[in-house]
Amino acid sequence: MSIQVIYLMAGILLFCLGVAALILRKNPLIQVVAINVMGIGVFMWFIANGYSIDIIDNVPHALVLTGIVVAVSATAFALLLLVRIQTRGTTSAGDRDDV
Amino acid sequence: MMFYLFDIIIALMTIILACLCLFSRQAINSITYFIALGLIVALIWTRLGAYDVAIAEAAIGSGVTGALLLFSWRKLRAAKSNITLTENTISKKVIATAFFIVVIIVFSLSSILLFSKPNSALAYLVDSSLSDSGVLNPVTAVLLNFRSFDTLLEIGVLFLAALGVYSIGISLFDYELKPSSNFLLHSLSKLVVPACVLFGGYTLWVGSYSPGGAFQAGAVWAGALILLRLAHPRLLARKLSPWLLTIGLIVFIAAAIATFVINKNFLLYPALYAGKWILLIETAAAISIALLLYSLFFIPKKINSKSAANTITDDAGESI
Numbered sequence: 001m002s003i004q005v006i007y008l009m010a011g012i013l014l015f016c017l018g019v020a021a022l023i024l025r026k027n028p029l030i031q032v033v034a035i036n037v038m039g040i041g042v043f044m045w046f047i048a049n050g051y052s053i054d055i056i057d058n059v060p061h062a063l064v065l066t067g068i069v070v071a072v073s074a075t076a077f078a079l080l081l082l083v084r085i086q087t088r089g090t091t092s093a094g095d096r097d098d099v
Numbered sequence: 100m101m102f103y104l105f106d107i108i109i110a111l112m113t114i115i116l117a118c119l120c121l122f123s124r125q126a127i128n129s130i131t132y133f134i135a136l137g138l139i140v141a142l143i144w145t146r147l148g149a150y151d152v153a154i155a156e157a158a159i160g161s162g163v164t165g166a167l168l169l170f171s172w173r174k175l176r177a178a179k180s181n182i183t184l185t186e187n188t189i190s191k192k193v194i195a196t197a198f199f200i201v202v203i204i205v206f207s208l209s210s211i212l213l214f215s216k217p218n219s220a221l222a223y224l225v226d227s228s229l230s231d232s233g234v235l236n237p238v239t240a241v242l243l244n245f246r247s248f249d250t251l252l253e254i255g256v257l258f259l260a261a262l263g264v265y266s267i268g269i270s271l272f273d274y275e276l277k278p279s280s281n282f283l284l285h286s287l288s289k290l291v292v293p294a295c296v297l298f299g300g301y302t303l304w305v306g307s308y309s310p311g312g313a314f315q316a317g318a319v320w321a322g323a324l325i326l327l328r329l330a331h332p333r334l335l336a337r338k339l340s341p342w343l344l345t346i347g348l349i350v351f352i353a354a355a356i357a358t359f360v361i362n363k364n365f366l367l368y369p370a371l372y373a374g375k376w377i378l379l380i381e382t383a384a385a386i387s388i389a390l391l392l393y394s395l396f397f398i399p400k401k402i403n404s405k406s407a408a409n410t411i412t413d414d415a416g417e418s419i
Contacts, residue, residue: 003146006107006110008209009205010113012208013117017114017118029171032168033129033130033133043140047147051148055223058241059222061241065155066253069159073260076260079167080271081267082175083269084267
């Protein structure tokens with residue numbers, strides 16, 4: 001038992017919670033949040049895996065840094081698409097999917 | 100056991116915040132809990148010795164993502180007249196079942212993990228060749244020397260996301276040139292923006308020997324730009340220079356070609372000047388990361404174009 005195990009478990013739990021919310025929730029904004037929470041779970045697993053008392057593995061840190069930037073890029077694109085879909089419905093008064 | 104108490108409390112807090120974030124009814128509550136979750140997670144990264152990641156998580160993972168979510172929430176709320184963003188309550192049975200499954204997965208996986216030792220061969224490899232990398236911070240060494248291709252492509256991904264945002268053609272923040280009359284925003288920007296600029300530069304500079312680097316610096320600068328734009332819209336209302344937006348990518352690719360000419364190998368820096376090459380690439384990268392992150396929020400358009408919707412097709416192509 002070390003602090004590594006606590007965070008490994010927390011990471012997996014976060015990922016699973018994210019998946020559950022992604023399936024259960026209908027609000028697209030919260031689904032984007034859920035994907036981000038899944039990402040945090042993966043990052044936590046990575047960094048906890050690189051942690052040990054004697055030497056800290058820095059390669060997962062670099063990977064997670066890359067991952068955070070890629071995640072924010074994907075989130076921004078997803079949110080813009082979402083806003084675009086929703087505002088399109090109001091500008092052209094036609095048929096609209098209720099999301 | 101007392102030693103682990105802090106970690107157990109923090110891990111529990113993370114899980115509770117995640118539950119609150121994912122299963123609260125209102126989207127605005129979700130977003131608020133998500134920002135709090137990001138800050139707690141940043142605390143966990145420092146606990147696990149990942150200081151570089153902690154800065155990036157607080158600035159990008161919690162700050163920029165949170166701001167993006169808040170902006171789009173506002174935009175969605177303004178846009179919807181009859182779109183319901185709060186759905187019917189999920190039946191408690193579904194939640195209970197899903198949670199049960201999740202708990203099973205966690206305990207099965209963690210029981211496997213308890214008997215496996217992490218492989219730290221890469222850690223020793225990084226440690227032994229750190230002196231050849233030109234920097235003393237192992238994370239910067241991995242990011243900009245050992246695995247510099249990843250970082251090059253990462254800036255490429257950010258650039259692609261910005262391009263995607265441009266091609267969608269709407270801005271998350273409504274285009275208004277009237278200076279904000281919010282007293283709090285004005286005094287906050289006076290205090291925080293200079294501190295952000297200073298801290299970003301400091302992070303960039305110390306990135307070679309202690310936690311910090313281009314991404315953290317870029318994120319902090321982007322935060323300063325966003326705050327400045329909110330408080331003084333007229334100050335930043337002009338088009339962003341496409342050269343500044345792409346300078347990180349350009350310098351990185353130029354460095355790759357130059358190193359290929361010198362050493363017959365992409366991004367293999369000359370051994371004596373590796374530190375200087377890295378600092379040059381990092382500075383250029385930080386500038387364009389800041390501007391790219393900022394441009395995810397505000398599409399730079401001509402000053403007098405009022406309505407975003409009408410000029411999408413005209414401006415999207417030429418504005419970058």
